[in-house]
Amino acid sequence: MLMVFGLTTGEFVIAGILPDVAADLSVSVAATGLLVTAYAVGMIVGGPSITVLTAxxxxxxxxxxxxxxSVIGNLGSAIAPNYPVLLASRFAAGSVVATFFAVAIATAISMSPPDKHASTVAKVALGMNLGIVLGTPIGTVIGHNVGWRATFLTVAAVSVAALLLVLRFVPDQPAATSGPVLSELRVFGDRRVQWALALTALGNLGVITVFTYIAPLLTGVSGFTADAVAVLLLVxxxxxxxxxxxxxxxxxxxxMPSLIGLLAALAGVLALFxxxxxxxxxAxxxxxxxxxxxxxxxxxxxARVLTTARSAPTLAIAVNASGFQxxxxxxxxxxxxxIDSGLGMRSLYLVGAALTVTGVAVAVHILRRDRAALRYGEGTARDRTVPSRFASRRIRPVRSGRGWRP
Structure with missing residues (x-):
């Protein structure tokens, strides 16, 4: 939980110190926003690949x-002499995040009794919430008052503390698999997993676009002071x-119905913003x-990703994190x-709302596919999904004594 707290803080705190980094390194706010991109690309590239290669x-x-x-990446961010080095350090720090989430959850579950799996996952995931509630605003305060480099030093210190706890309390466990590691990549061929990944990516795109530039939006559009940004991040x-x-x-x-409703509400809130x-x-x-x-x-x-990728659950968690990134x-x-196009900072809210609507469309499509599969399966639990060989074809599968056939 402590390590997840540090990783989450390291990812989101950049939104609070974006103007400080831009001013100190003499780059534009738009260019500084690419630090978020570098961290995210690190997760995208490192998540599935490192998870599979280290299975x-x-x-x-x-x-x-x-x-x-992660410690090395954050230390590199703290001492980066220029923008390119900082960009590379953020990529390195992000490259291990998705794999750590996946392995940490799987390890924690293996250490807990069967009737405590859900609560165990919740305890690990609590670090993510605490990173948003406490880590990001605290890191923003440190960045404003001591310097943005001190923020990354603090994140590195949290990770070192978590490392000591891991060395002391986490027992030795065997590898996740002893078979061919590349076999888990077959999960990507499932059309349901592909749509679930698309839902994660498109459904989050709009709100992340707004959150990445939340500090300049709150100061430049809403008129808040830089010190107030930390309080608003706490909110x-x-x-x-x-x-x-x-x-x-x-x-x-x-x-799926709840996801459709929540995404629609999110689009409405961004437009109202x-x-x-x-x-x-x-504001x-x-x-x-x-x-x-x-x-x-x-x-x-x-939950959607996990239920559609049961053959590779550890990889599925990393895939979900990669979709978000x-x-x-x-x-x-x-x-x-x-911002550079001349539309103005405020237009980010409308862009975010429009992008979220695309997530609504994907969720509606998934729900229709689910209902069609359920109808084809005559309403039984075992036939809730159309077999994969029919998933990409415009062929209506029907039941017969010999199983599925066109």
């Missing part, structure tokens, strides 16, 4: 190595915690509402292009 490595040494890389984090529990509860009730964002009072409310909805969609998206990588670049 035959014992768990504890792997966890130690992943934490060590966002409180909303994120509430949204996490809300999204999980709704996903248990009705997974564009209308009323110049008022400090309403504060919008920050909280955005935090709630941005994290309410995550449990359902994760695909959105983050594109968001950092896209937001910079919107």
């Amino acid at each position: 035959r490595v014992a768990r504890k040494p792997l966890i130690v190595a992943l934490i060590a890389v 966002y984090g409180v909303g994120a915690v509430a949204g996490n529990f809300l999204g999980g509860w709704l996903a248990d009730k009705a997974l 564009w209308l009323v964002g110049d008022s400090k009072a309403t 504060t409310i919008m920050v909280f509402a955005t935090g709630v909805l941005a994290f309410a969609i995550i449990p359902g998206m994760q 695909l959105a983050a990588a594109f968001a950092g670049w896209l937001g910079g292009r919107v």
Whole structure:
């Protein structure tokens, strides 16, 4: 949980110190936004590849190595003499995040009794919420008052503390698999996994575009001071915690319908932010509402990926994280292009709303596919999904005594 807290803080705190980094390194805010992209690209590239390539490595040494890389990446960020070195350091720090999440959750579950799996995952994932609620605003305060380099030094220190706890308490465990490691990559051929990954990427793209530039939006559009940004990030984090529990509860009730409703609500809030964002009072409310909805969609998206990739659950978690980071990588670049285009900083809210609507469209498509599969299976639990050989063809499968046939 402590390590997840550090990783999450390291990912999101850049949004609070973006102007400080830009001013100190003499680069534009748009260029500084690419630091988010570099971290995200590191997760995208490192997540599936490192997870697969290390599948035959014992768990504890792997966890130690992943934490060590994170420490080195954050130390490199703290002492970076220029923008290119900082960009490379953020890529390195991000490259191990998705694999660490996957291995940490799998290891924690293996150490807990069967009836405590869900609560165990919740305890590990609590680090993510705490990173938003506490880590990001605290890191922003440190960055404003001591310097943005001190923020990354603090993240590295948290990771070192987590490393000591891992060395002391995590038992030695064998590798996740002893078979061919590349066999797990077959999960990517499942059309349902592909759509689930697309939902994670497109559903998060709009809100991440807005969050990446939240500091200049709040100071330049809403009129807040730089010191107030840390408080508003805390408001966002409180909303994120509430949204996490809300999204999980709704996903248990009705997974895809709840995701459609939450994504539609998120698009509406971002559009409303564009209308009323110049008022400090309403902007504060919008920050909280955005935090709630941005994290309410995550449990359902994760559940969707896990249920469609049961043959490789560890890789599925890394894939889900990579899908989220695909959105983050594109968001950092896209937001910079919107700002440089002359449309103005405020237009990011409308762009975010429009992008979120594409996530709604994907969710609706997935729901229709599910219902079609259920109809083809005559409503039985075992036939909820059309067999993969029919998934990409315009052929209506029917039941016969010999099984599925066109």
